[in-house]
Amino acid sequence: xxxxxxxxxxxSASVGDRVIITCRASQGISTYLAxxxxxxxxxxxxxxxxxxxLQSGVPSKFSGSGSGTDFTLTISNLQPEDFATYYxxxxxxxxxxxxxxxxxxxx
Amino acid sequence: EVQLVQSGxxxxxxxxxxxxxxxGSGYSFASYVIGWVRQMPGRGLEWMGIIYPSDSDTRYSxxxxxxxTISADKSIGTAYLQWSSLKASDTAMYYCASLSGTTGNFxxxxxxxxxxVSS
Numbered sequence: 001x002x003x004x005x006x007x008x009x010x011x012s013a014s015v016g017d018r019v020i021i022t023c024r025a026s027q028g029i030s031t032y033l034a035x036x037x038x039x040x041x042x043x044x045x046x047x048x049x050x051x052x053x054l055q056s057g058v059p060s061k062f063s064g065s066g067s068g069t070d071f072t073l074t075i076s077n078l079q080p081e082d083f084a085t086y087y088x089x090x091x092x093x094x095x096x097x098x099x100x101x102x103x104x105x106x107x
Numbered sequence: 108e109v110q111l112v113q114s115g116x117x118x119x120x121x122x123x124x125x126x127x128x129x130x131g132s133g134y135s136f137a138s139y140v141i142g143w144v145r146q147m148p149g150r151g152l153e154w155m156g157i158i159y160p161s162d163s164d165t166r167y168s169x170x171x172x173x174x175x176t177i178s179a180d181k182s183i184g185t186a187y188l189q190w191s192s193l194k195a196s197d198t199a200m201y202y203c204a205s206l207s208g209t210t211g212n213f214x215x216x217x218x219x220x221x222x223x224v225s226s
Contacts, residue, residue, distance in 0.1 A: 001169070032211075032212075034210075034212045034213075036152075038152075043202055043216040043217065043218055043219055044144075044152065044202070044216060045216075046210075046212065046213075046214045049210040049211070049212045049214070050210065050211075053210070055210070055214065087151065087152055089152075089212075091211065091212050091213075094157070094166055095154050095156075095157075095166070095168040095169075096142070096154045096213070097154065098151060098152045098153070098154070099151075100151050101151045101152070
């Protein structure tokens with residue numbers, strides 16, 4: 001199975017900051033990488049697919065990059081509604097696998 | 108609009124059986140893979156398995172093989188997740204998700220079903 005490792009596991013940031021979350025796959029997954037946002041008590045919401053493609057309706061403050069084994073999610077101009085847990089997920093091969101999550105908290 | 112609507116919260120005792128459901132609408136249910144995801148309290152997301160509703164071909168993640176059964180009835184657009192003998196460690200939120208033909212990933216999610224197993 002492919003393992004996904006996210007870092008950091010949590011971070012504190014201020015409104016207006018830019019944050020970067022990284023995700024590393026244990027083997028190459030091309031660009032079969034998605035990013036999800038989850039708020040407490042809610043289902044995950046897909047933000048980015050194919051490593052860098054923005055889901056319909058997702059603001060352009062979210063951006064993704066990378067291919068192969070190393071990926072990043074960047075959130076610009078952090079707003080109160082962005083404080084949540086973010087997960088990467090590979091879908092190159094079965095079973096799909098999530099990273100352990102990165103909790104973005106208010107400083 | 109694609110929608111996945113899951114059955115309501117359940118409270119069960121250890122050893123009891125349970126079957127929860129996920130009903131799809133707004134798209135061709137039989138055409139797209141449905142997956143199930145577990146989230147234990149305060150923990151991350153784990154894929155349990157997937158099913159192809161067109162022929163009910165099922166694949167389980169190794170950790171869940173033999174622990175649960177995934178099924179689907181394409182005639183009513185519904186997928187199921189069931190346990191024959193629940194354990195306290197099955198206490199979790201369970202989500203279903205549907206593959207998107209546009210992105211190739213699981214873009215559509217149900218609202219979740221909370222399963223609590225306690226004596």
